[in-house]
Amino acid sequence: MVDPDRQLVFQARGVTKVYDMGEVQVHALRGVDLELYAGELVVMLGPSGSGKSTLLNILGGLDTATDGFVGYLDSDLTRASQRELTEFRRHHVGFVFQFYNLIPSLTARENVAIVTEIARDPMTPEDALALVELGDRLDHFPSQLSGGQQQRVAIARAIAKNPQVLLCDEPTGALDSETGVIVLEALDRVNRELGTTTAVITHNVTIGGMADRVIKMGDGKVTDVLVNQTKKQPHEMHW
């Protein structure tokens, strides 16, 4: 439910992003306005090339906007230095990627630990993995885990530092429907139990069912914002 009194976490105004590809200029974002509120779970829907990954990268401080304003709480991300962006990512944001991006040479526990070791007030890697129901796979290497398990390790890694926001780029994109649901359940649980503001980008319309709000994107712009009156549980969805 959207409560207008809730704290504004992210605010984007007229954000554009132009990639200079030598001969051509690619306009990935053409003036995006957006708000994310504390504790909500937002699904950003759009076809590939709609600019949703670019937007997520900018919100997460991985990339900077060409123009426009991006605010996080009281700080202005568009004016942040590389050093400040690093600090922002280190202490405030958790990322989940489509291809998990675990460090192959580290076990599940170590993949989480590598993040908690540089965080301010993290949970233990064991607790984080228990939260995604992988308490029994602590010492497995990524190559010994299934895709769904790897993605849950990635979620544990993202939430272990107790971030304010969790940004997920196609978290189920590489998974089948059944495994995808398990991963979404983990995300839903983190959102409910820890109150972490969560943004999930996907091209899978079904997933929009579990969101508080669905932000639709197309051609580098926000085309529509829907508020779900009744959220679905992940296990109620399949595709």
Next chain:
Amino acid sequence: MRSIYRKLFRDLWYMRGMALAIALVVTCGVATYVMSRSTLDALTTTLDEFYSEYRFAEVFATLKRAPESVARRVSALEGVDVLATRVVAGASLDIEGYQEPVQAQIISVPDEGPPVLNGLYFVEGRSVDAYRDDEVVVSDAFAEAHGFRPGDELGAVLNGRRKQLRIVGIVRTPEYLYQLAPGSFIPDFERFGILWMGRTPLATAFDMQGAFNDLSLILAPGASREEVIEAVDLILRPYGGFGAIGREDQQSHFYITEEFRQLDQMATIFPVIFLGVAAFLLNVVVTRLVQTQREQIAVLKAFGYSNIQIGVHYLLLVSGIMLLGVLGGLALGIRFGFGLAELYMQFYRFPYIHYQLNPGVVGNALAVSMLAAYIGTMAAVRRAALLPPAEAMRPEPPPRYRQSIVERLGLSRWLAQPTRMIIRHLDRHPVKAFFAVIGIACASALLLMGQFFDGAMNYMMEIQFSMAQRDDLSVTFFEPTSRKALYGLESIPGVEYGEVFRAAPVRLHNGNRTYRTAIQGVEPRGDLFRLLNTDLDVVEPPPDGILIPPHLGKLLGVAPGDTLHVEVLEGSRPTRSVPVADFMEQYIGLGAYMRIDALNKLLREGPAISGVFLETDEAVITDVYDVLKEIPRVAGVSSRLQSIEDFYDNMGETMLVFAFFYTLFAAAIAFAIIYNSARIALSERARELASLRILGFRQSEVAYILLGELALLTLIAIPVGFMIGWALCIYMVSSLQTELIRFPFVMSAGSYAFSAVIVMGSALLTGLIIRRRLYRLDLVSVLKTRE
């Protein structure tokens, strides 16, 4: 342990093959450095200690004959601290059971107490009884060569009188660490010995009672050596002084420091090259690693690792590899260094050697290696540190291929698809191919360089001892003699032919540059001793004028056409001006040559000779020796074949030991480089090759694509390596030029063959290993992972 360090260790473990290969190169570099440096340190420390313990003099002077009172005048000079006079005389020895004549130098020991300067270290036995005329002490090299023990006897001709001498002691002395017979460049312990005898009996035998003909001294602290030498010369001149010299010109010390200098240069050149190769390999490997770990870097950055942390992470990885190599190199270097020091201790006959590892050497090895590694990987690490995370998250765009030059030239219809793939790949990655070629070429160059000494030394000996010198025996007389002596020698049964020569000690001057050497006068149209010009053609000595090696010309600053001032150091000691007629080639020693009649004229004398070159019948050579031994004026006989043997036994050994180690290391490096290049190629192309396998390519076809490229690169690299090898050898030849030996730049066919065979062998072995890995390629898993 922090997880980022775990990642480091696991990454290192995962790339252990390549890491070990690089560490191996570093090990070789550090080992050669530590080995040579610590050995040199040990040698210099030991030398200094031996010198000071046995009071090795700082100024030496020889003269005809002066009364003791003259020594007191020298002693009273300002700047002279300790002074000692001696009687030194030449003698010929007759050793029972030994055919050839033996030349000896007999040095007096004081009647009372041990020598004040140039002390004796007793290996065995005791010193002589001062007043017995039949007791001698002998140098240990000479004793060893003949198996002498105290109590043994030998016959001697002292000033024309036959005498039986008894050995009472065996010694070493700092004055004769390097023992050369007068006029020789090569130590020969069998045919030249140093003996010590009581002053009174020796002086009596040579009519030197109350007189001396050798003086050495140590300077007072702060005294100027040049001024003292000048003053000593002034005093000794009326007494037939040959000119005082400082320690740096003393024969034994001079040759030792020249050899140390040569070792020192080799100790610098090789490690620098090895570490350069290691830096290059690290650059290739780390660049590749950063490329494959793009996404890992991106994730770490996404979670808040800073640029510096990422940079440090990869620098630590590099440091880990280097540390492994440095530690291995230290261990190996110390082990070899210890052995080498022992070897040199025996070679130079130090009574002891202080092998110690200087902390500075370890520090330098570590610092220089790390510096080389960091310079080599700076670009790659920088790229990792500055990688924008959002960009790194996206896979790299597929490389843009196009038709290669070969195809555009229309040659492709003769090439099968796999061959076309090889050529396109090389065409697409010219920089990568270039570096791979340079890497393998380095291996080939190093091998060529390791082989260089062997070939150059053989060539040098061939020129010196079969093109220039062709005598069987060369006989020298105690004093310049009339030409008639030749006819006497030619009448010995077994002697077929003889040619005379004259040799005179001189000091050559050009402005304030001087050089002490001997001028040898040779017969025109000689056949037993020929002069070679710098193109190695036989040339006639000019009717007047002097021939010198180019290196001597460089030292004196003269060229053909210039004039040299010759200060003769014997007889009436005239000083003359002589034009430099031309340069001549001489690889060992630095002498000057003239026509014998021109030299006689310069010396203001009749047709005198110093010795004779003889051609003899090999079958009756021992009879010739027997006769020569009976001729009182014969001071020494040397055999050309023996000189060659002595050269390899003595001087050759020190260089070849080094060259052997370097060749060993170079072979290891060759393998490391090639293995590394192939492993990197495999990891870069595993996915592509697995895809081909899935499309139905046979294992052998896929292997051909990868290994064919390796073979092609290797074949291109070998000649490139030869060129790099030439450059390195030319550099080495020019930096290793000493007054003792100047290596010619020649490369034997065997050296090329050796280098090429080792490189191709390494490539073949690598190919076999890679093929095994290629055949075990897990097709499915390769396709699953996103590159």
